[in-house]
Amino acid sequence: MNEIKTDYDEEADVLYVSFGKSEHVTGVELADNILLRLDTGKTTGTPPRAVGLTFISFARMMAHYRNTPLSVPLANLRNLPEDLWQAVLAVLTTPPVNDFLSVGLSLSPHVPPLPDQVAA
Secondary structure, three states: OOOOOEEEEOOOOEEEEEEOOOOOOOEEEEEEEEEEEEEEEOOOOOEEEEEEEEEEOHHHHHOOOOOOOOOHHHHHHHOOOOHHHHHHHHOOOOOHHHHHHOOOOOOOOOOOOOOOOOOO
């Protein structure tokens, strides 16, 4: 595994985390301010691997989430093609990405509104 490199652009307030290089990079927006860069492995026939993460408005994000973990709902990714969804899930749940982000599942049941009562 390549060495993890970080670069913070203070003026732009962007943190770049690099896990290596690839000529076949796909970007996936995990949240409004988090971008995953990955090599899906489709071109080379290898397993998907993370190339890097980009955190936009990083200082502001850290101030907001100072005492709570950052949560990225997987529902944000539901419109991805199935093969890309599988690649993203694979890299999100393994090092080095899960050293920076954690994936959790939560239940948010959708309860339809009850019908209005009709007088008998």
